[in-house]
Amino acid sequence: MFGQRTIRPLTAASLCGIAFIKDTLIAIDSTKGHLLEIDPESDNSKIINPHQVKEFNDVTGLAVWEDTLWVTRGNSIYLSKLGSWGLEHFATLPYTANGVAVWESTVYVSCQKLGYIVIFDRSTRKEITKFYAPGVGVENLTVTQETLWICDRTEQTVYSMDRATGEVNFSVLTPFDSPTGIAVHQDSDGQETLYVAYASEEPYIRDNPNADPNHELTYRDRTFIHPLYYYYNPDKRYALSNGYLIEMSYAEEIAPLEEVYLPDVEWRIALPSETERQTVKQVEPIGIPFTEEVIDGQRVAVFKFDALTPGERHVFGWKALLEVRGIKYRITPKDTEDLPEFSPELQNRYLVDNDDLAMDTSIVRNAARDAIGSETNLLRKMYSIRNYVYDELSYGIKPYIDTPDIVLERGVGSCGEYVGVLLALCRLNGIPCRTVGRYKCPPYGEHQKVPLQPDFNHVWLEFYIPNFGWLPMESNPDDVGYGGPYPTRFFMGLCWYHIEIGKGISFETLSSQGSRLTKEDIPIGDLAINHIRFTILQELPPF
Numbered sequence: 001m002f003g004q005r006t007i008r009p010l011t012a013a014s015l016c017g018i019a020f021i022k023d024t025l026i027a028i029d030s031t032k033g034h035l036l037e038i039d040p041e042s043d044n045s046k047i048i049n050p051h052q053v054k055e056f057n058d059v060t061g062l063a064v065w066e067d068t069l070w071v072t073r074g075n076s077i078y079l080s081k082l083g084s085w086g087l088e089h090f091a092t093l094p095y096t097a098n099g100v101a102v103w104e105s106t107v108y109v110s111c112q113k114l115g116y117i118v119i120f121d122r123s124t125r126k127e128i129t130k131f132y133a134p135g136v137g138v139e140n141l142t143v144t145q146e147t148l149w150i151c152d153r154t155e156q157t158v159y160s161m162d163r164a165t166g167e168v169n170f171s172v173l174t175p176f177d178s179p180t181g182i183a184v185h186q187d188s189d190g191q192e193t194l195y196v197a198y199a200s201e202e203p204y205i206r207d208n209p210n211a212d213p214n215h216e217l218t219y220r221d222r223t224f225i226h227p228l229y230y231y232y233n234p235d236k237r238y239a240l241s242n243g244y245l246i247e248m249s250y251a252e253e254i255a256p257l258e259e260v261y262l263p264d265v266e267w268r269i270a271l272p273s274e275t276e277r278q279t280v281k282q283v284e285p286i287g288i289p290f291t292e293e294v295i296d297g298q299r300v301a302v303f304k305f306d307a308l309t310p311g312e313r314h315v316f317g318w319k320a321l322l323e324v325r326g327i328k329y330r331i332t333p334k335d336t337e338d339l340p341e342f343s344p345e346l347q348n349r350y351l352v353d354n355d356d357l358a359m360d361t362s363i364v365r366n367a368a369r370d371a372i373g374s375e376t377n378l379l380r381k382m383y384s385i386r387n388y389v390y391d392e393l394s395y396g397i398k399p400y401i402d403t404p405d406i407v408l409e410r411g412v413g414s415c416g417e418y419v420g421v422l423l424a425l426c427r428l429n430g431i432p433c434r435t436v437g438r439y440k441c442p443p444y445g446e447h448q449k450v451p452l453q454p455d456f457n458h459v460w461l462e463f464y465i466p467n468f469g470w471l472p473m474e475s476n477p478d479d480v481g482y483g484g485p486y487p488t489r490f491f492m493g494l495c496w497y498h499i500e501i502g503k504g505i506s507f508e509t510l511s512s513q514g515s516r517l518t519k520e521d522i523p524i525g526d527l528a529i530n531h532i533r534f535t536i537l538q539e540l541p542p543f
Helices: 344-350 362-372 378-392 404-410 415-428
Strands: 015-021 024-029 034-038 045-047 059-065 068-073 076-081 088-092 099-103 106-111 116-121 127-132 139-143 147-152 157-162 168-173 179-186 192-207 215-228 230-233 238-254 262-270 278-286 291-295 298-308 315-329 433-440 458-465 469-473 498-500 508-512 515-517 528-539
Touching: 015 139, 015 192, 015 215, 024 059, 024 179, 024 215, 059 139, 068 099, 088 106, 099 147, 106 139, 147 179, 157 179, 168 230, 168 238, 168 315, 215 238, 238 262, 238 278, 262 315, 278 298, 298 315, 315 498, 362 378, 362 404, 362 415, 378 415, 378 458, 404 415, 415 433, 415 458
Parallel strands: 015 059, 015 179, 059 099, 099 139, 139 179
Antiparallel strands: 015 024, 024 034, 034 045, 059 068, 068 076, 076 088, 099 106, 106 116, 116 127, 139 147, 147 157, 157 168, 179 192, 192 215, 230 238, 238 315, 238 528, 262 298, 262 508, 278 315, 291 298, 433 458, 433 498, 458 469, 508 515
16 A cells, blocks of 8 residues: 555644655654654654654754755754754755755755745855745755655645756646645655645534533644655646545435426536546436436536426436546746637637626726736736736625626625636636636545535636637635735646536526526526535545
């Protein structure tokens, strides 16, 4: 199971820097100051600095080169001979040093506040050069002969950087949030496996006998180490990462708020899409059979009723078996210069107001102009629009969706309202875009073979770049606070728990006697209660 299991050392509170010495894993518990020697196959661990715990408190970065241990603590970098654990000062930065990696005579140190990875010569202890940090969060490092690997806690991302030039080759999304440490293990055949440490807090229900009621919400440490699998496709500019085999069920239960009679009913529900990151292994009906249609390249289940009469009850829907992985595209503004014209079909469908986007209102048109300023590059325009919307809106959920003009005036929006504003501003600036989504699997990869229910539905969008096609962008999760800097983890990227259903088409529609019913005629939510269930069956094997 080496390389295919989650490592959970007992007693650990907050694992940060990690490194391998052959098959033995070394990790620092930053909260406790414990330097742990961990068996990756059994989770067995021991504290190897029992007399120097205080010296290792608040250590975040860790690296091993030959017989020397390197750590970062506060603003400084230290080194120590393995086994002695006496820390010798190496260098000091003006701000907190986060991560460290060493290869031969070169020492790499990350610093979030500087926004750089600073590179030192080991023998002279002088700064040689520095690279721009690829993400906005706290970053930890490891290095191989040609590659500097960087994990970013806020970005939920691992970057592959050329260690000589500082150019990012590609990046991959991690399957869990808050990655805090990274290491490379090499087996006897020379095969390399990335390991990533994670540290955060998780909510749980505590049974408190002294309270009434006795159940209360509290938080506990959550830390572990997990292998990171990836596959990079240089031609299509994307990298896939860890994924899961998931069973998803979507069912409607007829339960009208007021009894109605509807003759000759066709109830359409979109089915999961086939994409670079999502494979539909199987689909079967729930309750009653359905036929299939293909609408704009998307599979749709069609349930037919002679009539829906007062008092009549049904449960119907679909169950799908899906393989879903994380995906992250690496496309730069240089790649989007001198693009060909959009096709008439794209312009007629995805550059117009066909979804109550209020694109003719002054507040929306002014926002579209202000969002891009004088920018002309398509990718930079898209990035600027996203950041403008994040500056102008904060997240809030409500039971209905207002149009973009109202949302911009209010300054608060749900995920669907973020999407509406983004669609309007993009289309006014000549960027084709469309709505995607519908649900996210609860992001608990360790909770396997138990039913999981999402709390809400969810939507995001895709924008179109000639020569590359449709690219994903999340609606609001990267909006971490006014003024940024905002992470780009879901800018041209999706994690494994995003389930893509019905790209560019309505998720669910209802027709009677051949005429489509609108929400003004009768909202689907007034007719039926939807039931959504996910079951994570297993993690997908390495590539």
